[in-house]
Amino acid sequence: MDDPRPAGRPELHTFVLTVVHNAAHSWRLDETAFAQAEWRRQCACPLPALDVPVTVVVPAYNEDHGILVACVDSILRQSYAGALEVVVVDDGSREPLPDFDQLRPLLRAGRTLTYHRQPTNRGKREAQAVAFAKAQGALIVTVDSDTELAPDAIARATAPFANPRVGAVTGVALVANRDCLLARLIHLRYWSAFHAERAAQSLFGVVTCCSGVFSIYRGELIERLTPRYLAQRFLGKPCHYGDDRHLTNLILAQGYEVKLASDALAWTQAPTSLRVWMKQQLRWSKSFYRELLWSLGFGHRCSWYFLYCLLFQALLPLLLAWGLGRGLVLLAAGDARVALGYLASTAFMAWLRGAYGWWRTREADFLYMPLYGFLHAGLIFPVRLVALLTLWDNRWATR
Known part of the structure; x- marks a missing residue:
């Protein structure tokens, strides 16, 4: 039986996918240009x-x-x-804190532990609140225990705090x-997350998430905001993730800028199994969508780039996940065009990220960026959907 549709008329899903892919490419190109400028x-x-x-x-659990002592x-x-003081807070671990006596020789004048x-x-x-209450510093540094x-x-x-408008780095x-x-x-993903995504946001003073691995805040703001930080609730439950x-x-809601220090480096321990990594990504995705709703209340007072980023970060993974599903359905029916187009688009966006990383660092590992792109498309996009459907579950999940 002949297809009753007019010849040459594109199907709606093909049109939508074309628009989504073009928008994604445009966003990534804009982001890379802004990151380079910063x-x-x-x-x-x-x-x-x-x-x-x-x-x-340093909160620890x-x-x-050996990692904590390091x-x-x-x-x-x-x-x-x-002057530098270090406050370690053990959050009820099964074992007591390690012996830090070997570090005592490092406690020269102006250093306390x-x-x-x-x-x-x-x-x-x-x-963190226990340590915040003990803090004497004008600036508060937060560091994960595996950093x-x-x-x-x-x-x-x-250094960026010389600008009084900067509230966090x-x-x-x-x-x-x-x-x-x-x-x-x-590691490739982290490099891009900071040197591309956060760098572009930093150009406009609207970094959307200070890393728990290593960030610094104005002490006066921490003192003022800690009660609200502790009191956050979502769907009637206390929030136990998405702290950073x-x-x-x-x-940001106080009107301060949040910046990236691109030469302030820290190293952390990454998941080495897909199961742990996906649980981590699920927790991060939940916190993104929860905080997205909260951000809408003040986003209009920030730079336009703040809402621009949030819009793309919220909608694109869902639309691309739909495109992936649609492509697989058509592939099963014998039509490979959409699936091949999806793979080509994913590879191009990943190649763009990898090319920028290689140009900046000359690290050969960035050649693997398309592999991460396919991993992200195949696993993380579905995780985003699960996160939306389980926002009510506020467990930490990876502890």
Whole structure:
């Protein structure tokens, strides 16, 4: 039986996919251009480090003792010229904190180390709040317990605070344990997340999420906003994930800028199994959609780029997931055109990211970026759908 549709008339799904793919390509190209502009701006106009007192907050829960000691060691060895205090809070781990006595020789003048143990596990925010209450610094550094900082990381990340409009700064998180393919691919994703996505946002002062791996906040803002940070609820339940994104939103909502320090480096431990990685991505996706709703209340007061990013980050994964499903259905029916077009579009966007990363770093691993693109398209887009359907579940999931 002949097809009754007029010859040459495109099907609606093909038209929608074409629009989505073109929009995605345009967004990525804009993002790369803005990221490059921000990188050149930071290179051309380096800021001097400050020397105000800082407090480094390290919440820990069931962390490997060797990794935690290495984290604190990297903090105490900072080249930062100002006073530096470190507050480690154990959030009710099964085992007590490790012995930090081996680090005592690093406690020269202007360096202090204290630690506190919570009687029960109460969550990252509560552990941070204990340290916030003890903090004496004008700037508050938050560091995950599996982080190792570059020796000049804090000095470089404090520099943007010379601008009184800056309320928070995120450093760059990279992967330390690149001894398997998944971790190497995650490292590429982290590099792009900071040097492309957050760098572009930083150009407009609207970084949407300060990394839990390594970020710095104005102490006066932390003191003022901690009660609201602790009190956040969603669907009537206390929030136990999305801490870093919500704290960033609280800063932005106050009218402050949030910036990236592209030369302030930190290394973290990445998941080495798909199961753990997907659980992590599920938690992050839930926090994104939850905070998206919260951001709409103040986004109009930020730079236009803030809502522009949120729009694409919210809608594109869902539309592309629909395109993937549609392509698979047609492929099963013997029509491979949509599926091949989807694969080509995914490969192009990943190649664009990889090409920029290779140009900046000359690291050969960026040649694997299309592989990460297919992994992301095949697993993370469906995870986004699951996240939307399970927003009511506020468990941490990877502990």
